[in-house]
Amino acid sequence: MDYQLLLEDIVDTLRPELGKAGQVASYIPALARVPAAQFGIALRTCDGQEAHAGDSTTPFSIQSISKLFALTLGMQAMGEKLWERIGREPSGNPFNSLVQLESEQGIPRNPFINAGAIAVTDRLVSLFDAKAHMLGLLTSLCGEPIAFDDEVAASEAATGFRNIALANFMKSFGRIDNDVGPVLDAYFHHCSIRMSCLQLARAAGYLCRDGQHPYSGEQVLTEKQARRVNALMLTCGTYDAAGEFAFRIGLPCKSGVGGGIVAVVPDKLTLCVWSPALEHSGNSLLGMKALEMFAGRTGVSVF
Amino acid sequence: MDYQLLLEDIVDTLRPELGKAGQVASYIPALARVPAAQFGIALRTCDGQEAHAGDSTTPFSIQSISKLFALTLGMQAMGEKLWERIGREPSGNPFNSLVQLESEQGIPRNPFINAGAIAVTDRLVSLFDAKAHMLGLLTSLCGEPIAFDDEVAASEAATGFRNIALANFMKSFGRIDNDVGPVLDAYFHHCSIRMSCLQLARAAGYLCRDGQHPYSGEQVLTEKQARRVNALMLTCGTYDAAGEFAFRIGLPCKSGVGGGIVAVVPDKLTLCVWSPALEHSGNSLLGMKALEMFAGRTGVSVF
Amino acid sequence: MDYQLLLEDIVDTLRPELGKAGQVASYIPALARVPAAQFGIALRTCDGQEAHAGDSTTPFSIQSISKLFALTLGMQAMGEKLWERIGREPSGNPFNSLVQLESEQGIPRNPFINAGAIAVTDRLVSLFDAKAHMLGLLTSLCGEPIAFDDEVAASEAATGFRNIALANFMKSFGRIDNDVGPVLDAYFHHCSIRMSCLQLARAAGYLCRDGQHPYSGEQVLTEKQARRVNALMLTCGTYDAAGEFAFRIGLPCKSGVGGGIVAVVPDKLTLCVWSPALEHSGNSLLGMKALEMFAGRTGVSVF
Amino acid sequence: MDYQLLLEDIVDTLRPELGKAGQVASYIPALARVPAAQFGIALRTCDGQEAHAGDSTTPFSIQSISKLFALTLGMQAMGEKLWERIGREPSGNPFNSLVQLESEQGIPRNPFINAGAIAVTDRLVSLFDAKAHMLGLLTSLCGEPIAFDDEVAASEAATGFRNIALANFMKSFGRIDNDVGPVLDAYFHHCSIRMSCLQLARAAGYLCRDGQHPYSGEQVLTEKQARRVNALMLTCGTYDAAGEFAFRIGLPCKSGVGGGIVAVVPDKLTLCVWSPALEHSGNSLLGMKALEMFAGRTGVSVF
Structure with missing residues (x-):
């Protein structure tokens, strides 16, 4: 699969919705002033391929x-x-x-x-x-x-x-x-901490590699531990919407109110999306849509 | 993988623990009088292979x-x-x-x-x-x-x-x-309803087959619906222990206080274990152990 | 004190507010169709004097x-x-x-x-x-x-x-x-049960008479029991507004969603007010006002 | 009524129970080391009579x-x-x-x-x-x-x-x-703050005197405010045991985990009891007994 094309297509599809719905977190000034109309997506496969599109190298608050x-x-x-x-x-x-x-x-x-x-x-x-x-x-x-x-x-x-x-x-x-x-x-x-989608897709790499460091190959976690982190992400990683994420996206995810979401496709790749406007559950509105599109197009749901 | 050998080995390994720990559900007489020292396990693959061992054809209350x-x-x-x-x-x-x-x-x-x-x-x-x-x-x-x-x-x-x-x-x-x-x-x-492990492994077959009936091939559910049922099982299927199941077993499961647990390995097989004695969360004690062994030996965790 | 004059004055004072605010209980038709613009008040002293005014002999649902x-x-x-x-x-x-x-x-x-x-x-x-x-x-x-x-x-x-x-x-x-x-x-x-203000003021008489029946003088409750019922009325008798009643009225009261409120002035008298329109706590709006006026004019608060 | 005799009698009656039951508050050292076997009682009437007995002038933590x-x-x-x-x-x-x-x-x-x-x-x-x-x-x-x-x-x-x-x-x-x-x-x-029973009986005096300062006669609170404080004490003054206090004692009370309880007999007197050992609700065990005896002997329940 040509991931670069796919990510670019997702960016193009979502561009008309940028800044149209959802609310940027406003409880502190530094978050409140982030422009809503941004969207980035990046992935890194187990074997080191990378793809990214949109505002994928813009750092944001990982929260x-x-x-x-x-x-x-x-x-x-x-x-x-x-x-x-x-x-x-x-x-x-x-x-x-x-x-x-x-x-x-x-x-x-x-x-x-x-x-x-x-x-x-x-x-x-x-x-x-x-x-x-x-x-x-x-x-x-x-x-x-x-x-x-x-x-x-x-x-x-x-x-x-x-x-x-x-x-x-x-x-x-x-x-x-x-x-x-x-x-x-x-x-x-x-x-x-501030990181970009691309940095987060790389940093989470051990979670799709049986715990192995994305570059050095040393064990960040044991295989069992890495799988357990994925299990926790799926059941508890997205605030009150864990059921909804499992239902619609079917991947272990961890979100932040800065608008980022890290997702893991076990044994395949790690993915990070970012868009600052949140829906009512505190998860990125366009981030969720992008993940649903990605899972739908690639069939990577764990279920 | 020789599933029949694996299931027999699981039965042999757990036999010494039969009836040693846990409590049979006792809120109605018909459940309370079920002998605790029973254990069955059965599976059916997507393509129709079956394996079963122990009390796998004994009907129990599916609850x-x-x-x-x-x-x-x-x-x-x-x-x-x-x-x-x-x-x-x-x-x-x-x-x-x-x-x-x-x-x-x-x-x-x-x-x-x-x-x-x-x-x-x-x-x-x-x-x-x-x-x-x-x-x-x-x-x-x-x-x-x-x-x-x-x-x-x-x-x-x-x-x-x-x-x-x-x-x-x-x-x-x-x-x-x-x-x-x-x-x-x-x-x-x-x-x-009373069913055996083997019957339940068959009946749940559509959940590992993109919604297709295990025998007729007609759609019991759409592919999307079947995956969503699996997602719900993983996040909500085992009472208060959904997180523990995901953490230790990593498969969509649905349990009952009769001691049965149905598990799905998406795109591979459906599995049913049964042993009447429950641990504190209301899930079968030996059933959970058996599923953990099965997932450990086969590496089928969705994570 | 001329209770009859006082009750008539309370009725006159509240008449302009009749039917202006509050909501009649509407969860069953028989209550919903009770006209809101009614108000009655009645009392009976320990020694058998009675006074009543307004719709004091109209039966209502005591709830x-x-x-x-x-x-x-x-x-x-x-x-x-x-x-x-x-x-x-x-x-x-x-x-x-x-x-x-x-x-x-x-x-x-x-x-x-x-x-x-x-x-x-x-x-x-x-x-x-x-x-x-x-x-x-x-x-x-x-x-x-x-x-x-x-x-x-x-x-x-x-x-x-x-x-x-x-x-x-x-x-x-x-x-x-x-x-x-x-x-x-x-x-x-x-x-x-349907009773009027006058009937309820009489029926509750034992609560201001150390437990003695208002007519026969036999013990309906012991003195201690009667005082304990009064204590329970004050702390728990008016739904979520028990603190508000104690704060504003200062008398043991028991209310019903039919719009009635029975109040006890220990060792002095029992009182019943009725007006069907309720405020948000489920207590009669004008009933509460009438009791506050009565307590204010007579200084009978237990505090 | 000879209050001095009554308080002495209450002290004599409770003396055999001193230090036998209940637990001194232990969450900080200064409270934990207070000897349990102490009991004091003091009152002051509206018109300035005082009576006190037992450890009534020993200062304790009013909490x-x-x-x-x-x-x-x-x-x-x-x-x-x-x-x-x-x-x-x-x-x-x-x-x-x-x-x-x-x-x-x-x-x-x-x-x-x-x-x-x-x-x-x-x-x-x-x-x-x-x-x-x-x-x-x-x-x-x-x-x-x-x-x-x-x-x-x-x-x-x-x-x-x-x-x-x-x-x-x-x-x-x-x-x-x-x-x-x-x-x-x-x-x-x-x-x-550390005060003795006698000091607290004096200090609370305005609550039984329509808000008037016990010595100077100036208004500490308005009459209405003083009665409202009494109402709040009765409904909320004794932790989770407000209903029990109203039921058994029938007076506005405010307690502390130092073992003190202040009680008000409206228009008559204020009273303070102290004994450090608490029952499960956090109120002084012997203090509650003493108040129940006092209310029983004098008939001063507001109900």
Whole structure:
């Protein structure tokens, strides 16, 4: 299949819809001012072919897509012990809900809701410099330097009362070991990372390669771990719309409110789409359409 | 791969654990008296090969596995309109919970929790004789007569206060069109159906064949519909353990409290395991182990 | 104090507002067709003085005010044992909510929410003919025959899906001993009773007389029990507005969606107001205003 | 009535139970090391008579009893506007629950749960030095200097993750105007105040005197406001046991986890009991017994 042609065709098909519907995330200025009318798409196959089209090299705020890499760092460092404080089930509640934490004694449902990613970050902070390790992992996976957006991190920290509440709530149940401050500092910095579609398609490459680094071939995760991350992405990776993604797209995905979505076609390729305008579930509106088109044209649904 | 040898090996490996752990469902006498120390496994490939081992031809109460076939009948009859009253997202709550229904105005989260299956059954009851159509579908799919267990259906009706509450609660929101009585009568009869592992592996065959009937080749569902059923099974098919199934097994599954689990390997085969003793989530304890072994040995995880 | 003059003045003051705001309960035809522009008020002092004004002798559907008398029958018959299956705390949720029942294993918060009154009625049905005993109690307390409104009872039964759900849900937790049918039949009949303000002011008389029957002087309840019923009325008697009633009126009250409200001034008098149009909490809009005026003019707040 | 004799008799009656049951609050060291076997009781009548017995002059941590005085400061300063961000209904949930806040957009149910008192404190912090004003009010009401316990305040701040979560959660809904830090600093200091039974019986005196200062006679609150505070105490003042207090004691009460309970007999007297061991609801075990004995012997229930 000529992926380059396909991606260009998707870009052409969606161009008339650019900026027409959906809402750019507006809770911090740095996100609110991103022009809505942008769309990029990029993929990298298991064996290293790449294709990309549209605004595929424009960096954007990866936001919750960072949860994928925080989880990867946690699984690398702790293996099965990571799961002692974090569940693996869909939550059925909004990504920033506190309700379930109260009835479940501060144990978050999965690592892809905010509470879960904060709990993962707490474990990382216990082990090493979580901010440096995150940049190190991504820089290695992309083959080029990746950096935080300090303005975004500062804005998240200044307005992130819900996340501060989540962290303190878990700490009140004894589920956070470190001071809340450094944990949230790392968490907010992870969310602020800027990457392009092409960089993310490369960085996620180990997830379609049985855990192997896209360039060096070393094991980023074991095969089993890589498949498990894919399973978590499919069941929990796209906020309240995981069922809808599985139903319509049928691929493991992880989205962020910056408008990016990373998708994995196991044993074949990784894919990243980006368009800043979100639909009501917090996922990129055109990103979802593009993934549905891609899955429909290629027949790559895991189902 | 020699599936017959593999299934026999799984049976041999699990035999020492038979009846050692887990609890047989005990809420009605007909289920409570099923001997725990039974285990069966059967599969049928896309192209019609079959393999089975253990108690693979012993009929058991399919219980919630019937929700898979009720959904199939609903999708056949109503297409997209079915989704006007039923969601497609994981619920994050127990299968028989009423809590979410209250905050979501009587619309069940998905067709595999009790409320969702009752809502599907209501739609069927509006269209035709839901009991007869269910037996008709299963008899056609298996190539041999399938029947209700009237004792089980009567016991479910006599003790099913939670389900009666669910149906009336949805009706109080205007989400059930028919009288609650006939809807629950059909629902309880569907749950009471007795089938063996081999029969279920055959009956589910259309789910690995792009919707094609396992014998006649006619479309039971469209290809897209069949893939969507698989997606729903993976995200919502195993009560509160959907994340755990995806994580450990990586296949679309639908379980029942009778101890059966149907699994789909898309484009390859359908599989059914059965062992009556359940773990805390209501899924068959040895069934889950068997599926994990099968997925591990064959590498068929969708991830 | 000249109560007759006061009540007439309240009627005159509120007359311009009759039928101007609020909504008559519309969930069954027999309630929906009650003309909104009616208002009655009546009181009876401990020592037998009576005063009444406006539509004070017009019978109306007492609805949830019957919960007061069902509780009285239960306390008479069972004493402290009644509280084994029913709590005494405010619920913080709507009167017909199922949510709290799920987390509290089918034990209703108090006898004045629907679930609690159904649970009380179940205990009555175990002991005697609950319908006949209710009419017997009210006929004795009023000194004249009191009857059910069969049309209302039938309508409640035909449309009471939420109450049927509540009863079955409690039964699923083993909290209802009898078949749900007869329990709800009694409950719906109790709600259908028709009485006037004057009759209710008389019937509730024992609550301001240390439990003594308003005419015969025999103990309907013990002094302690009567004071406890008053306490329950104040904390739980007016749906979600118990705090608002305590804050603005300061008297134990029990309201019904027929627009009636019974209030107790301990050791002084009982009072009943009625006006069919309800505010958002389900309490009579003008009834609340009248009670606030009465409490303001007489200084009878218990606080 | 000879109150001195009565209080001494209550002390004698309860002495054998001292330290036998209940648990001293243990979440911070300064509370955990308070000896359980202490009991004090004190009252002051409208006209200035005082009686006290047992450990009635031993200072203890007033904890949530401070919410009564914070509310008083708020009503003094803001009148009806105070209620724009705080409800007046019982919550039906634990005092430190976050669940209801989520579904009710950050507006706490009433000023006596933690979230409500934090919201009141935020309003105070906007207006003046909330710590100084609190000490000023109490010093004036008692006629002698009242002070914070800095060790307790520091411990509360160091371990109060749940309260930090509550404050940030409300701020995420835009319901807290000030920085969370100073608001919680004031809140934790208010909770840390040390007073004796006798001091609290005096300080609460305005609540039984139509709002008049116990010594100076000036209006601390208007008559209406004072009665409304009493109403709130009765419906919401004792955590999850408001119904139980109303049922068994029948007086407006406000309790704290330090083991103190302030009670009001409107138009007659104010009363304070203290014993550190708590029952499961967080209220003083012997304090509740003492209040029940007092109400039984004197017949002062408002019902």
